[in-house]
Amino acid sequence: MISANRITKSFGDRVLWSDLSFTVEAGEMVALVGPSGSGKSTVLNCLGTLEPVDSGAIVVAGREITRVRAGARRRLRRDTLGYLFQNYALIENATVDFNLDVAVTTRDRRSSAEALQRVGLGGRGRDRVYRLSGGEQQRVALxxxxxxxxxxxxxxxxxxxxxSDNATMVIDVLRQMARQGCAVVIATHSKHVEGGCDATVDLGGR
Ligand SMILES: Nc1ncnc2c1ncn2[C@@H]1O[C@H](COP(=O)(O)OP(=O)(O)OP(=O)(O)O)[C@@H](O)[C@H]1O
Incomplete structure (x- = not known):
């Protein structure tokens, strides 16, 4: 599903990673580890078509995303990619329900309600996102x-x-998505999360 082939990325004269290669199959969960500043978020941004690589190729779902035009990138983001990033990318002034509705093309109240239940936020659909705690917002994003x-x-x-209970829930949900055929990449400092993954890509060269 994802294949990174000898990708290199620098900011100025600082090389974050070079000739990095890895694959993530459908159904697989891979941990991306390495010290702070080693470029984990940048790898995710490159896989997510939010940042270009300097050299090498990334193929996602059969498309070489390092070469596609802006229109195809937009479609990939809309149809293929799912982001769980630190700013949660939620619409803060809107309700929880609205934030879930924008993710789907057909309005499906039941699946939204079930998803909220699954992340421990059953019945919170009408709450406005800015009133939620950081951890609750993270779970809305999930x-x-x-x-x-x-x-x-x-x-x-x-x-x-x-x-730790909610952390375990998040990993369980991501594992369930993998079982349904999703390729999951998780940047993490947590040994516990890494232990729950099928493989590790280490940017620190340990
Ligand atoms: N757009 C940018 N322009 C310049 N430098 C950047 C940019 N984005 C990231 N960096 C730098 O690249 C390095 C790697 O950042 P990145 O966030 O990918 O690391 P990380 O491994 O995810 O770190 P952490 O574990 O602390 O979240 C950092 O030194 C950061 O300052």
Missing amino acids: ARLIVKKPKVVLADEPTGALD
Whole structure:
């Protein structure tokens, strides 16, 4: 589903990673690890077509995303990619329900309600996002992914703001999405999260 082939990325004269290659199959969950500043978020941004690589190729769902035009990139983001990033990318002034509705083309109240239940936010659909805690917002972002059902999930420290029970829930949900055929990449500092993955890509060269 995802194949990164000898990708290199620098900011100025600082090389973050060079000749990095890895694959993530459909159904697989891969941890992206390495010290702070080693470029984990940047890898996710490159896989997510939000940042270009300097050299090498990335293929996602059969498309070489390092070469596609803006229109195809937009379609990939809409139809194939799912992001679970640190800013949660939620619409803060809107309700939880509205944030889930924008992820799907058909309005499906039941699947939204089930997704909220799954992340421990059953009955909170009418709450406005800015009133929720950081961890609750993180879980709304996860519920939005559940209703979107993307082929690829890119998660950046998805357990960062959560207690251990909720962290376990997040990993369980991502595992369930993988079982349904999704390729999941998780940037993390957590050994616990890494342990729950099928493979590790280490940017620190340990
Ligand atoms: N757009 C940018 N322009 C310049 N430098 C950048 C840019 N984005 C990231 N960097 C730098 O690249 C390095 C890697 O950042 P990145 O966020 O990918 O690391 P990380 O491994 O995810 O770190 P952390 O574990 O602390 O979240 C950092 O030194 C950061 O300052």
